[in-house]
Amino acid sequence: MKRLEGKSALITGGASGLGRAQAIRFAEEGAAVAIADINAEKAHAVADEITSGGGTAIAVSIDVTDEKSVIAAVQSTINAFHRIEILSNTAGAFDNFAQSLDTSRELWDKIVAINLTSLYLVSNAVLPHMIANGRGVVLNITSGAGLRGGGGGAAYTSTKHGVVGFTRQLAAAYGHKGIRVNAIAPGLIDTPMVAHFSSDAGTKAGLSAKPAGRIGTAQDIANAALFLVSDEADFIHAVTLPVDGGLVEIL
Structure with missing residues (x-):
């Protein structure tokens, strides 16, 4: 039996990057997947890719910052799959390493x-449904910016530390x-969000000295998520x- 056979999953940010990789991997293992994203066109493309391969998937429009949109997306997923056994909160945004004095209130x-x-x-x-x-x-x-300083700007690093705390509190x-x-906690992963600096020669040279010696892939994250x-x-x-790739452990 497949590892997620008979289960349903809701993945925010599911239209690209880490979310897309999870959606495809979960569907391969038998899950019915709701690809929830603010980009409806891309979400439908991922859902079509999964269904054309014999999997089960729907696209769900969501603005993760808007409570009404979130509630509607969750209800649409339950209407389609009857329940949600798995939630992956993957949607995110980067601040381009803006330090505190360079971070506007709007960006924060x-x-x-x-x-x-x-x-x-x-x-x-x-x-409540779970x-x-x-x-x-x-x-x-x-x-990784949620486990140390220097992995992002002021807002990104603060929020990613907050995710770690929120995770522990929900579990408790x-x-x-x-x-x-x-x-x-992903390290440097080859996704659209980080493509503008992950291809930098200095970044690649620095990574070559780390245990894995390479930039990670979305598939690396999807396998761990599975x-x-x-x-x-x-x-x-x-x-x-x-x-x-061992980056945090040896810093």
Whole structure:
């Protein structure tokens, strides 16, 4: 039997990058997947890619910073699949390393809304359904910047640290209700969000000295995500797993 056979998953930011990779990987393992994204066209393209390969998927329009949009997206997913066993909070935004004095209030509020408040909104919309079913898995995507300083700008680093804290708190509050909550902290991953600096020769040279000696791929994250949302990780709670080629551990 496939590892996610008969389960349904909602993935925010599912139209590209890490979200798209998870959607495809989860569908390969039997999950019915809702690709939730603000870019409806790209979300439909991913859903079509999955269904054309024999999987089950729908596209769901969502603005993760808007509570009404979040509630509607969750309800659309439940209408299609009857329940949500897996939630992956993957939608995020970067601040281009803007330090505090260079961060406008507008940029700060935007990054906080997308990277942190969205997890509160989406999780709160999904958790009551999971609790009613007595079981569920929440996976939050943070960053290596959530485990140290210097991995991003002021807003990005602060929000990604917040994701780690939110993950631990959700696990402490709802683990006894059958809800597992964990996070993944990606390192430098070859996705559109980081393409503008991951191709830099200096960056690549620096990475060559690290244990893995390469930039990560979205598939690396999807494989780790698959394990954490599967029943194989049933005794793993409140963990933030670095998937970064060893970068954080040797800094």
